[in-house]
Amino acid sequence: MPKNPPFWLPGVHAARRPYLLGRARVAAALRAWFAGQGFLEVETAALQVSPGNETHLHAFATDLIGPGGERRELFLRTSPEFACKKLLAAGETRIVDFARVFRNRERGALHHPEFTMLEWYRANEPYEALMDDCAVLLKEAARAGGVSAFSFRGKSIDPFAAPERMTVAEACTRFAGVDLLATVVDGIGVRDALAAAAAKAKVTTAPDDSWGDIFSRIMAEKVEPHLGLERATILYEYPLPQAALARPKPGSDKVAERFELYACGVELANAFGELTDAAEQRRRFAAAMDEKERIHGERYPVDDDFIDALAKMPPACGIALGFDRLVMLTTGASHIEQVIWAPVVETER
Numbered sequence: 001m002p003k004n005p006p007f008w009l010p011g012v013h014a015a016r017r018p019y020l021l022g023r024a025r026v027a028a029a030l031r032a033w034f035a036g037q038g039f040l041e042v043e044t045a046a047l048q049v050s051p052g053n054e055t056h057l058h059a060f061a062t063d064l065i066g067p068g069g070e071r072r073e074l075f076l077r078t079s080p081e082f083a084c085k086k087l088l089a090a091g092e093t094r095i096v097d098f099a100r101v102f103r104n105r106e107r108g109a110l111h112h113p114e115f116t117m118l119e120w121y122r123a124n125e126p127y128e129a130l131m132d133d134c135a136v137l138l139k140e141a142a143r144a145g146g147v148s149a150f151s152f153r154g155k156s157i158d159p160f161a162a163p164e165r166m167t168v169a170e171a172c173t174r175f176a177g178v179d180l181l182a183t184v185v186d187g188i189g190v191r192d193a194l195a196a197a198a199a200k201a202k203v204t205t206a207p208d209d210s211w212g213d214i215f216s217r218i219m220a221e222k223v224e225p226h227l228g229l230e231r232a233t234i235l236y237e238y239p240l241p242q243a244a245l246a247r248p249k250p251g252s253d254k255v256a257e258r259f260e261l262y263a264c265g266v267e268l269a270n271a272f273g274e275l276t277d278a279a280e281q282r283r284r285f286a287a288a289m290d291e292k293e294r295i296h297g298e299r300y301p302v303d304d305d306f307i308d309a310l311a312k313m314p315p316a317c318g319i320a321l322g323f324d325r326l327v328m329l330t331t332g333a334s335h336i337e338q339v340i341w342a343p344v345v346e347t348e349r
Contacts, residue, residue: 003346007337019338022145022331027098027323029144030118030137039096039120044083046100050303051075052082053285054244055212055292058104059300060113075300076102079320080119081245082306085274088123088316089309096120098323109335110266113344116323127257127273127317131234134261134269135163137321138232141330150329152264155229159329163232163261171235176201176222180215180239184254189215189241210291211241228262235260245281246272261321264329271319278311 005012034041051059060076077083080099087095101117122129142148142159149156172180178201183193189211198205198214203221205214227233236259240248243256257273275281282302289299327339337343 004337006345007343016338019327019331019333020341023324023327023339023341025144026141026327026330029140031098033137033140034096034120037094039094040092042084042087042092042095042097044077044080044087044097044099046077046102047074048077048082048303049074049305050082050301051102052078053288053300053302054078055288055295058106058296060102060104078103079117081318081320082303084119084121084318085313085316086306086309088121089313092121093123093314094121107346110322110325110328112324112336112340115336115340118321118323118326119318121274121316121318123314123316125317127259127271130271130317130319131163131165131236131259133319134232134234134271134321137326138163138263141326145330147330147332150264151332152266152329153334155264157228157231157263159232159263161231163234165234165236167237167255168235168239169237169255171223171227172218175226176203176218178218178222180218181254183211184239184241187240187248187253189239194218212291215239215242224262224267225265228265228268232261232263232268235262243275243284244272245275245284247275247277249273257317266325266329267322268325268329269319269321272317274313274316274318276310276313276315278307281310282307 007013057078059078062074064072064074078101080097084095084097097119099117099119100114102114104113107113138159150159169180172178178197183190183197191211194211194214195205198218201222203217205217227235237249237255238258240254240256243258246256246258249255249257259271260267261269285302293299324336324339328336331339333339
């Protein structure tokens with residue numbers, strides 16, 4: 001049986017409709033802004049050879065069945081990133097995708113198994129341009145929603161105020177008393193050094209926690225509660241062990257060109273100055289899948305076609321923004337399902 005009343009019941013829909021109309025207004029405003037900036041809206045495929053190669057993302061798997069009954073395993077994408085970067089390699093320069101994406105093992109007020117990822121890329125531009133984009137899009141969303149403040153769970157921000165910009169290292173020092181970069185040597189996180197710093201900050205760790213696990217604990221417990229209050233926060237220069245698909249900052253062996261956007265304590269977006277070193281990206285994917293197998297007992301294939309395209313991709317920056325979350329902040333919704341037209345039914349066992 002459904003855990004919640006079906007969304008199509010007239011009374012349920014009537015209660016949700018103001019949020020959904022707000023969603024439509026925000027989507028229209030952002031599409032108009034991107035078109036005005038010379039972005040081409042693209043529509044990339046949901047079925048992919050690889051759903052992404054991040055340690056803690058879980059995908060939906062399916063089979064592609066050929067005319068002769070032959071089967072090939074494919075996945076629903078967790079992000080349109082791989083396909084978008086292939087389009088950059090093909091010659092596109094400014095693209096945006098309002099992509100439906102899918103993530104398993106995620107459900108809650110801010111998480112849904114199917115949601116909309118607003119992802120855009122700028123070729124031959126610095127990743128700081130994306131920081132400027134974020135500031136503008138917050139204003140555009142607020143104007144479309146007819147609001148002067150964003151709010152969520154008692155926290156609010158002024159979307160028209162310039163976001164504060166703070167490095168991850170600065171945030172860890174300010175809020176946790178942790179000298180984060182002292183625990184990164186030649187781009188590698190020194191696990192025991194960070195564990196000792198976490199202990200001083202009264203952050204509990206487990207013996208089998210990796211450097212990345214400890215970093216995540218410090219961020220969740222000490223840093224993130226202070227972000228995106230009164231105005232949005234852009235947290236930038238992530239340590240290299242957390243670079244994912246981002247390139248190193250020029251001249252640094254400690255930090256990468258990566259930032260995240262926070263508003264009302266909610267993580268809204270994740271951005272990269274894109275890595276185009278194919279060999280390094282393959283190495284990172286292998287390390288992430290080894291860690292995934294250690295923790296979760298599974299791994300996903302690498303999209304070799306993406307690796308080949310990466311080597312031909314121009315210098316670029318890209319960002320993924322949780323569109324449903326932005327709509328929540330704009331409309332004052334308390335749960336992500338209020339802003340999704342037809343949410344996936346959650347059933348009780």
